[in-house]
Amino acid sequence: MRKLLFVIMCVLALLIGAYPLLYAFVEHKHTFLGSKSPEILHNIIWKTAFFAHIIFGGLALFIGWRQFGSSFRNKYIRIHRKLGSLYVIAVVISSVAAIYMGFYANGGLISAMGFISLGGIWLMTTLMAVGQIRKGNVVMHQQFMIYSYACTFAAVTLRLWYPLLTNITGDPENSYIAVAWLCWVPNLLIAYFINKRIAVI
Secondary structure (H helix, E strand, O other), X not given: OHHHHHHHHHXXXXXXXXXXXXXXXXXXXXXXXXXXXXXXXXXXHHHHHHHHHHHHHHHHHHHHHHHOOHHHHHHOHHHHHHHHHHHHHHHHHHHHHHHHHHOOOOOOHHHHHHHHHHHHHHHHHHHHHHHHHHOOOHHHHHHHHHHHHHHHOHHHHHXXXXXXXXXXXXXXXXXXXXXXXXXXXXXXHHHHHHHHHHHHO
16 A cells, blocks of 8 residues: 555656646646736746745655665765755745735735745745755655655645535635645645654654
C-alpha cells in the first residue's frame, strides 16, 4: 500500500509539474489568468512573479519526489546533491514569487493569508533543510525536506480539493478560500507523522 501511494504521488507530481507547459498551448483566458482582473494582468511585476512561480514551482514538484528513497540516495549521491541544489533554487524563486502573489489572491484576506503562509513556510523549511545538511544533521535535513516537499505538493492537492469542494458545495468562491488552507495544512500534518516515524527509526 505504501509503495502504491508513493507511485500515485509521483505520477501526480509529474503531471502537475508539467502544468506550466499548458500556458504555451492554451489561450490565457482559459487558464487561471482568466480569473484575474485586467489591472492585475497589466501589472508586469505580478505577471513576472506568476510565471516564475509556476515554472520554478513546477520544476521543484517535477524533480523533488526523486529525492526520496534511501536506495537512490545511497547509490547516486552526486545526482541527489545536484538535484537537491536545483530543487532549493527552484523553491526559493517560486516561494518568494508566491508570497508576493498571495497579496493579490482571489478570495480576499482569508485566502491571501493562506497562500502567504504557505509561501513563507515553504521557503523557511527548505532553507532550514539546507542549514541542517551543512551542519551534518542528515535526519533533520530529511525531516525539513519532507516538510518542504509537503508544501511543494500543495500544487497537486489544490487541484484535487478545489474541484471536489466546488462540486459538493456549488460555491466556487468559498471553495477557493477553503482550498487556500486545505491545499497545504493536511499535507504538513501528514509530513509531521512521517517525520515522527523517521525520528523513531
